[in-house]
Structure formats: structure tokens, C-alpha cells
Amino acid sequence: MKKTMILLAMVFSLLMVVSAFGAEPKMGGTLVFGRGGDSVGLDPAYETDGNSFLVCDNIYEALVFYKDESTALEPGLATSWSITPDGKTYTFYLRRGVKFHDGTPFNADAVVFSIGRMMKDRNLKFTNKNWNIPPQDRPPEYWVSMEMDDTISSIEAVSDSVVVFRLKRVEAPFMANMGMDFADIISPTAFMKDPKGFLRNPVGTGPYKFVNWVRDDRIILEANKDYWGQYGGPYLDKVIFRAIPENSVRFLELKAGNIHICQFPNPADIPMAERDPNLKIPSQPGMNIGYLSFNHTKEPWKSNLKLRRAIAHAINRKAIVDNIYQGMGQVAKNPIPPTMWGYNTAIPGYKYDPELAKKLLAEAGYPEGKGLDEVTLWSMPVPRPYNPEGLKVGIAMIGDLKKIGVTARIVSYDWGTYLKRQREQPKDMDLFQLGWTGDNGDPDNFLAVLFDGLASPAIRTQWHNKAYHDLILQGKTTIDQAKRAKIYEEALQILFDDVAAISIAHSTVKWPARKNVMNFKLHPTGGVRMKNVWLDK
């Protein structure tokens, strides 16, 4: 009897194992992705919004890919690359036999064309055809903000499958930048056929190709049957991106089975999704940071470290994450997410301790807040990926500050004005909330652009720290990643000790999906890749 039971159990567990591994991807089907808004355009060089990029992610490909669930790099349209010891010449060896959706062969000229059209001074060399690229439609936003004109000096097609990038300066994050959407490779013939219309008729090399776009309603993609990849998808016949602006309606459509994935549901709907047997909830810690920072151009914030520390220990960040992020986030210790290399695990984060905060406040010269004017706390008027409700977070912070005797009030403007005035570091700003979503998985993309005030007066936290600034420069010009990681760990320590800013939270992305959506993974960059997704049943 006992033996039979054991045997049965063994057979059963064997079956379980087989069924788990036996989940062979099925071909076919149409997946409907429900999202909050339409794409703005589909030319990766000029887009700035997530809803455009997540469609581009499936149509286009770049020279290098980010891995499935991280921003580590792997070969993409380039099979390999080499960097000269001085770090200024990058040679890419391209994949052969790849074709764009319109039949145009992918080659070195296409790379020179795609990237080169974003350059201000087009120092380009083609091998076969000298494309006369028309002037830019508008400044290519990512190219400009990633300072690519200051980085790239020339792009040269050496042969049909070799491209050489020469740089003006050593730029360690260069390879990571080449994996970003703006560096996607487009079909030169399709672009030249109608340069102004390209953003509505995109042609790339990706696993899905563009079919149709009904504005503010849907974008339809279909499988690229000639996709070069030998393993994996595309498995689906069609992918439809539907715009359903109202969060609750989008969620109802998911429950009713009319869409397969629901982007950005209301946090309050997540528990309902958890209880629904037809749904599952893929989640991914976002590559982002919501922070509270100081007006470092103004006293007492500029030179009173004890005061900054007092504020840091007064804020109850766990309560903010629990109640306002509604669990869709984690308390931050560093201003870069824990999944990123260079993260300093030794930093404990500022402990919530009102008593310690009071003590520090007294030592700072303001016992029980006496002598400190009413503090203005700037808070965002709109939900951002890193902070669902800036005003509510601000109100919670005011309550926390009140407990140590500091009176504060909220200041807010419409979003455009907020961003503009904040950069001017006005006198009526003491503390401000802001945040960031990472682009390329490189710590430089957080630590330089957010906190290195010495680099530019336009940096949003005007904290001037020579040691930090030197480390950031060193990080930019060191190619070896292990060495760079050490540099950033050190920089994070300085930032923490000097309380340049207070890291509040990293938000977590949770997008409920139907149970039969298989192999759907959220990417830290916020990208949506349908290549390996398939539908069961």
C-alpha cells in the first residue's frame, strides 16, 4: 500500500514537472493590449513618451539589446563589437541576412542613416549609397538630452556589415545608450519615401510589423514571418494596442476578457485582480526613483547639514509607500534602484526616528523648529511613474515635519510651470519633490543628471560637492564596469552622508493580465516586448 502511494506520488510529481516544462509555446492568436493613451508617433528618434516607445519596441531593433529582465546588454542587430583601448572608437559587426519589413536589406548604411540623421553636424560615410538625409523634423529629444552631439564625432560604414563610431570623448555609458529606443535602426528607403509621414508608417526589422493605426483607438501589428531570430517568437498572429483612457474602464475590459493586458490600473483595483481566478499580475520593480530634495542655492539648506539630516529622519517613508503607493513600491535607500549595478548595499537609508530628528534640529540651531521660517514644500500636481500622487505625499510629509516642530506648506503649479520654475531654484522653494525614470540602466543616467550640480546650473538638485563631481566624471570616463561600480558606490556614500536629497521610493509596476497570456515580462525600462509572448488556448 505504502509502496503504491510512493509510486503514485512519484508519478504525480513527474507529471507536474513534465507539464511545467511541457508548456510549449503555441502559435497564433491576437493579443489586445489595453493602455491609457495612444502613441504620439512611431519614429523612435523623435518620440518622448512611453506609449510611443512600447509600440516601437516591437517594430524596431537596435544594435544591442537589453536582456529580457535587466538592462545588461546582449547582441542585437550587431553580433559583436570592439572598443579601442583609448575608449574612443567603437566598431560594430552587423548581423547578416536581416531584412526590413519593406524588403530593404539591413546593412551598415542603414545604421549610418538611422543614427546619423539625429546628428547636428552630419559627419557620415556610407559604403554604397550616399543618402541625402532631409533636415530634422524637430530636435531629436533623446539624442539631445543624452548629449550625443557632444559624444559622437563621426559614423562610418567600413563595409556592408561593419560600422565604426568615433567619439569626441570617452563616454562609458555609450554602449548602454545604443540599446535605447532612440538608437533603433529604421529602413532608409521607407524613410526617404516619405520623411514626414514615416512616424505614421514605421518600418523596422523587429518581430512585428506595422499594419494600421486608427488614431486614439488602436494600432495593429502583425507577425513578421521573415524575422531573423532562430529561437522564440513571434508567436502571435497580431498584436493590437488599444487606447482606453479611463483606468477603471480599462480594468473592466480586462475582467470582461476583451483585452489581455491592462496597463497602469488603479492601485485600488489590484486586490480585485488578485481575487479574480482568470487574471494574473506580472510585476516588475521600476527603474525609477521618487525623491525629496533641497534648494541648495539658499540658506539654511545650503550649509546646514544637521538641518538636512533632521528632515531626512523626520519623514516616514514606509507609511508613504504603504498608504499612498498602496504597496506598489519599495522604500528607497539609494537614489538608484537596487537592481542596478553600482548600488551601494552598505547604505542603510535614513531611519524614521522623530526623536533623533528633533535632536538634530536643535543641534542645527532650531530647537523645536523655533527660528525656522515656514518651509515651502513643492509637490508635483500630476501622477508620475515614480510617484502616484505627489500632492498626497507632500501632505504626508508636512504632517511628519509638524511632529518635530517644523511648519511647512505645499506649493504646486501646473506641471509645465512646476518643471520650469523648479529649475530656476526660486527663493520661494525650500524643499521639492521630483523623480526620474532610468533610460539605459547606467548609474550615470541617475547620478550625473540628477545630483551633480557642479556639472551644470540646469541640474535640478544644485548640490555642489567637488568630491562627488570628480567621481561622476571619473565614472563617465572609465570603461571597466567593475571599476565603475566601485566609483558609483563611493559617490552614493557621499550623497547619503551629505544628504544631498532624500530618496523616498521606487515604484513597482503591476499590470494585470489574463491567465492565458504566457511569457509576458515587464522590462525595467518600461518597454513592452511581445516577441516571446504567446496565448494559451
Add this chain to the structure above:
Amino acid sequence: MLGFIIRRTLVVIPTLLGVTVLIFLMLAVTPGDPAELLLGERATEASLEAMREHLGLNEPLYIQYGLFLKRLIKLDLGETIWTRQKVWVEIRERFPATIELAFVAMILSSFFGVVLGLISATKQYSWFDYASMLGSLIGVSMPVFWLGLVLMLLFSLTLGWFPMSGRISVETDLQIITNFYIIDAILTRNWAALKDALSHLALPAIALSTIPLAIVARMTRSSILEVLRQDYIRTAKAKGLSQFKIVMKHALRNGLIPVITVVGLQFGILLGGAILTETVFAWPGVGKWIYDGVVKRDYMVIQGGTMLVASTFVFVNLIVDILYAVINPRISVK
């Protein structure tokens, strides 16, 4: 009659010019920089400057206005800031959806509004009168947003009678000719698509029609009541005409004149109400487009959109005025 129509049409031009000035002044005092919104957190001084330059935002306002007028004369509304498309292309893609929705809502609200109002007036102080007037009070005060969600929960999720959102199902193939889906379905004799498009229209049209319906019903009731007190109605009664004939032949024609004005004005409200309805029902129309334009400070969208809505409104009221003259010839004489 023709002279009246021409005079009324000419008045449209200064009205629309006034609208453009108003929009420009409003944009001038509204804070917010489209370049800043476009670039978000990652804006650098260099990228902002390049973008402002590109968008022509560095020009003083009166020059921007002059450029706008210059284009307008050539019937060119310019290019949107965000999507970098011709404004008229964007309008052409979305306006039919809004017109389709607003038109059906207007038919629903005018027909049921007049019927309800008429019955209430002829059966004043009956239970039907009380019920319909209470109903229309609720109708006027009901937020479209909330009503939309309730309709969806009831008729889509629970009963499954109508689709929840969108203009047509993802599986339905429809050849687009005019972009009015109902017309396109009829033109191509695609009856499955027609049924699908109509069933998608049902809930948003009902949601959008509630407020105008309630207003029309109340207006009809009071106007008919007024007419029914007139001497000629008493004469008709004395003549021995049936109640039905009196109402349909004598009361209705005179009682409807103020109602037609209200229906005309309601069309403007329908276009405004379409913003919320379109958002709730994911209806890809012009209302949502203008709203997004305001949020993103896309001046080109705001200008083009308001010009469009204003001209539609003026145009509808022109038709109302002409209808007026048809119903009551004394008006055109003045």
C-alpha cells in the same frame, strides 16, 4: 428669405474672428510651456531652447497670432506640437466619430425629450408628469462620468447587451471611406459591421443624451403648457376638435419654436459633453483630442479644435435660425 440667410452667414465671420482672439488671449494668460511639458523631467537648457525655437514659442504673441491668421486665410490650421501632423488631418480622423456620437445623442434627446414633455404637458399633475419631471431633474444633475460607468457595469459587464468601450470591435473588418462608421458600413453593405458600430454607439449616446434630454423635456412641457392656455386653443376646443388634434396641429407648431432654439444650443453642450463621454467610453473623437491638447498645452490643437467646435456651433445655430424662419415666417421679415 435668401437675403436673411446671406446676412446670417456673414455674421459668422466676425464671430469666428472673435473666437480666435479670445483663444489667443486665454492662451497668453494660461501658464505652462509646451516645450517643458514635451521634454518633462529630462529637459536640459539646450533641448528646451532648441524645442522652443523649433515651435516658434520665442516669438512675441502678436506675431504668433499674425502667423496663425495668415495660415487661417489659406485654410491651413498648421501642425500640432505633439504629434507633428497637420491639424486638419488630425481633425479629419476624429471629427466624424464625434459627429456620429453627438448626432445620435441629439436625435435621442430631441425625440424622447419632446415626447416626454408633450405627454407631461397634456397630462399635467398626473403621476406621469411628476415621474418624468423628477426623472429629468435627476437627468440634468447626473454626472456623465458616473452614469457612463453605471451603464457599463449594468449593460455590458452584467447583462452583456452592449460592448463596453470603443467604436468598433477589434475583430470587425470595415473598409473606411468617410470615417463615419455607420455610413461606411451602409455604403459597403457590411451589415455585421453596421450592427457592431450601432451597438458600440448605444451606451455612449445614451450617456451623452441624458442632460439635453432632460432639458428638452422640461422646456417642451412648459412651452406647450403656455400655448395650451392661449385663446385659439380654447377656440379649437370649442369647435369640438379632439385633444389629439389640438395638441398635434395647433399647440405643437407654436410650442416647438423655443424648443428648437434649445435643441440648437444643446448641440454645443453635446460637443462639450463629448469630452467626458469620449474619455469614459474610449471613443476616439475630437473632444478627447482637444482635452489632451489643453493638458499638453498644444496650442495648435487648442486653436484648431476650438475653431472647429465654434464653427460647428455657429453653423448649427445658423440652421436653427433658418428653421425658425421656416416655421415662423414672421421672423425673417424682421
